[in-house]
Amino acid sequence: MPKTLFDKIWESHVVHTESSGSTLLYIDRHLIHEVTSPQAFEGLRLTHRKVRRPDLTFATMDHNVPTEDRFNIKDPISRAQIEALEQNCRDFGIKLYDLKSTQQGIVHVIGPELGLTLPGTTIVCGDSHTSTHGAFGALAFGIGTSEVEHVLATQCLVQKRPKTFQVEFTGQLPKGVRSKDLILKLIGQIGTAGATGHVLEYTGPAIRALSMEARMTVCNMSIEAGAKAGLIAPDDTTVQYLTGREFVPKAKQFDQSALYWKSLVSDPGASYDRTLTINASELAPQVTWGTNPGMVMDVTGVIPAPDKVPGISVRDAERAMEYMGLKPGTKIEDIAIDTVFIGSCTNSRIEDLRAAAQIFKDKKVNTKVRTLIVPGSQQVKRQAESEGLDKIFRAAGADWRESGCSMCLAMNPDQLQPEERCASTSNRNFEGRQGKGGRTHLVSPEMAAAAAIAGHFVDIRKWL
Amino acid sequence: MTPFKSHRGIIATLDRENVDTDQIIPKQFLKSIKRTGYGESLFFDWRYLPDGKHDPQFELNAPKFKGTTILVTRNNFGCGSSREHAVWALVQYGFKTIIAPRKEAIPAFADIFRNNSGKNGLLTIELKPEEVDEIFQMVARQPKAEMTINLEEQRVTLHLPEEISFHFEIDKVVKEHLVKGLDEIGLSLQKEAAIGRYETQSNAQAFWK
Numbered sequence: 232m233p234k235t236l237f238d239k240i241w242e243s244h245v246v247h248t249e250s251s252g253s254t255l256l257y258i259d260r261h262l263i264h265e266v267t268s269p270q271a272f273e274g275l276r277l278t279h280r281k282v283r284r285p286d287l288t289f290a291t292m293d294h295n296v297p298t299e300d301r302f303n304i305k306d307p308i309s310r311a312q313i314e315a316l317e318q319n320c321r322d323f324g325i326k327l328y329d330l331k332s333t334q335q336g337i338v339h340v341i342g343p344e345l346g347l348t349l350p351g352t353t354i355v356c357g358d359s360h361t362s363t364h365g366a367f368g369a370l371a372f373g374i375g376t377s378e379v380e381h382v383l384a385t386q387c388l389v390q391k392r393p394k395t396f397q398v399e400f401t402g403q404l405p406k407g408v409r410s411k412d413l414i415l416k417l418i419g420q421i422g423t424a425g426a427t428g429h430v431l432e433y434t435g436p437a438i439r440a441l442s443m444e445a446r447m448t449v450c451n452m453s454i455e456a457g458a459k460a461g462l463i464a465p466d467d468t469t470v471q472y473l474t475g476r477e478f479v480p481k482a483k484q485f486d487q488s489a490l491y492w493k494s495l496v497s498d499p500g501a502s503y504d505r506t507l508t509i510n511a512s513e514l515a516p517q518v519t520w521g522t523n524p525g526m527v528m529d530v531t532g533v534i535p536a537p538d539k540v541p542g543i544s545v546r547d548a549e550r551a552m553e554y555m556g557l558k559p560g561t562k563i564e565d566i567a568i569d570t571v572f573i574g575s576c577t578n579s580r581i582e583d584l585r586a587a588a589q590i591f592k593d594k595k596v597n598t599k600v601r602t603l604i605v606p607g608s609q610q611v612k613r614q615a616e617s618e619g620l621d622k623i624f625r626a627a628g629a630d631w632r633e634s635g636c637s638m639c640l641a642m643n644p645d646q647l648q649p650e651e652r653c654a655s656t657s658n659r660n661f662e663g664r665q666g667k668g669g670r671t672h673l674v675s676p677e678m679a680a681a682a683a684i685a686g687h688f689v690d691i692r693k694w695l
Numbered sequence: 696m697t698p699f700k701s702h703r704g705i706i707a708t709l710d711r712e713n714v715d716t717d718q719i720i721p722k723q724f725l726k727s728i729k730r731t732g733y734g735e736s737l738f739f740d741w742r743y744l745p746d747g748k749h750d751p752q753f754e755l756n757a758p759k760f761k762g763t764t765i766l767v768t769r770n771n772f773g774c775g776s777s778r779e780h781a782v783w784a785l786v787q788y789g790f791k792t793i794i795a796p797r798k799e800a801i802p803a804f805a806d807i808f809r810n811n812s813g814k815n816g817l818l819t820i821e822l823k824p825e826e827v828d829e830i831f832q833m834v835a836r837q838p839k840a841e842m843t844i845n846l847e848e849q850r851v852t853l854h855l856p857e858e859i860s861f862h863f864e865i866d867k868v869v870k871e872h873l874v875k876g877l878d879e880i881g882l883s884l885q886k887e888a889a890i891g892r893y894e895t896q897s898n899a900q901a902f903w904k
């Protein structure tokens with residue numbers, strides 16, 4: 232029987248299946264960070280259990296870390312959490328990319344960078360955006376802290392087989408339209424629970440044409456459609472990206488691995504539980520207007536009446552508009568912003584920064600706008616600096632920071648004030664996500680950069 | 696985990712769709728390295744005014760919902776972040792069960808949230824939209840309305856002057872774990888031999904392990 236990419240990865244990781252269908256699934260890579268792991272280690276200590284495979288477990292600190300004076304964590308509770316991770320990694324023999332490491336960064340940025348993320352593997356992390364790693368054809372998904380403890384103790388997880396959902400993007404993305412727009416469009420179309428219980432597989436020429444970094448942006452936001460994971464079959468682009476990375480097999484073993492990786496495609500005729508086709512050629516830059524990523528529209532759009540929002544109840548649409556301080560009839564391009572955040576595991580990689588830098592070059596950030604540019608990792612930061620991107624950002628009047636999650640979730644000092652409006656390249660526009668009362672609009676890096684310069688949203692296609 | 700067999704308690708309603716875990720427990724409370732102390736911070740941004748007083752506008756602050764243990768809400772509850780702190784906060788506030796509707800293809804709960812709930816003895820129940828609507832209407836009419844949840848029989852019963860029952864479906868495995876209060880890690884560790892076998896076999900095939 233023809234198999235999907237998902238079937239192939241799943242079946243090669245089954246340790247045991249119960250008659251109930253409950254499966255013990257082997258985990259190849261376990262990534263951990265400071266926020267969702269302390270209680271898991273506490274659980275191990277209480278039950279006198281060990282970490283089964285510290286060699287398959289990798290840790291970094293990203294959520295809490297300051298992006299200015301990074302070695303000086305002023306908040307004592309944040310500091311305690313960072314110190315707890317250091318202690319836990321020491322006690323259990325786990326490799327930690329700490330603040331002093333030249334490879335520290337957002338967990339979903341450094342995994343691929345280091346070559347920890349490999350096609351055909353299973354990857355988990357106590358973080359919902361673990362779906363990012365699916366861009367390599369890895370089955371990667373977020374788990375809770377109890378499951379983190381389970382993986383630490385057993386290197387396995389108890390799972391029920393999810394359903395599959397193929398989304399084919401035909402055509403080619405038009406100029407000025409990025410992979411961020413492609414995934415936002417999909418979420419707008421199927422809703423934030425549209426893929427719950429499913430693993431999404433993205434296929435079609437528009438996906439094939441994307442770079443690895445752009446694919447990561449797509450898979451990253453799979454969770455915002457409710458999906459368990461996102462997958463893109465490995466191809467030459469994938470193999471090219473992996474070449475020479477630290478944890479990737481070398482020499483002859485690389486060639487053999489590459490052959491295997493490229494076999495990881497859905498067979499012709501393989502069936503999915505659901506399918507959907509979207510024509511990428513027809514897409515426009517997207518801007519979210521509400522309080523979840525499904526509340527999104529073309530940049531050319533106008534805020535609708537609350538009873539005219541498809542798939543969202545009038546009550547929830549009204550609530551969202553009230554929170555966002557928006558009135559029906561307002562053009563997206565007329566919405567003025569106070570802050571721009573370019574960063575997060577969605578859009579903080581070198582290509583994202585290059586794209587933003589192109590827009591900022593020889594221009595100035597609007598005097599009313601605070602602009603924060605936060606590279607996803609120390610490696611991204613060094614690369615950007617070697618290309619002189621930091622100079623472009625600074626010359627434009629933007630703030631160039633150290634790597635971390637930063638204003639994506641505002642656990643560190645980078646936060647919005649109540650009613651401040653932000654154009655953000657991150658993945659969640661939930662109420663209060665970037666600071667209590669803060670208003671978030673999700674966009675691509677180019678759209679964020681253009682908004683920083685204009686002081687309001689602009690259709691980036693007019694600038695190209 | 697304490698076994699869950701049946702439970703009777705006061706119902707509270709929260710008439711919102713897509714309640715995300717950032718709302719259930721905002722990020723500033725994720726800095727704790729403990730498993731306790733989250734109940735006070737549940738729904739923090741909705742529950743408290745800037746001066747720290749309870750916001751009378753927020754549903755759960757209504758006197759009629761005092762002492763509630765059963766939350767009835769709308770679809771896609773618990774979406775967003777994987778933070779298990781959301782479940783810890785709901786449990787420590789006093790909730791034993793969350794009920795939400797499955798609306799056609801749209802599930803009652805987000806996947807990771809539902810998983811996290813099961814691991815902490817918090818029962819998540821999916822009912823039909825019309826059943827959830829009925830509960831909303833009845834709770835609006837009768838303050839301090841109570842409900843009994845019988846997990847073994849997969850039934851919820853509303854105690855009004857008359858009694859109304861609804862049947863619910865639940866994954867067999869999740870039910871068994873809840874009813875028996877099983878330690879999942881302990882159970883998986885019993886499969887140690889199979890895990891070891893898998894490791895030996897797969898190591899021979901993959902260069903990166």
Ligand code: SF4
Nearest residue numbers: 360575576636639640
């Ligand atoms: S950048 Fe944002 S979404 Fe990504 S891991 Fe950090 S907090 Fe989570």
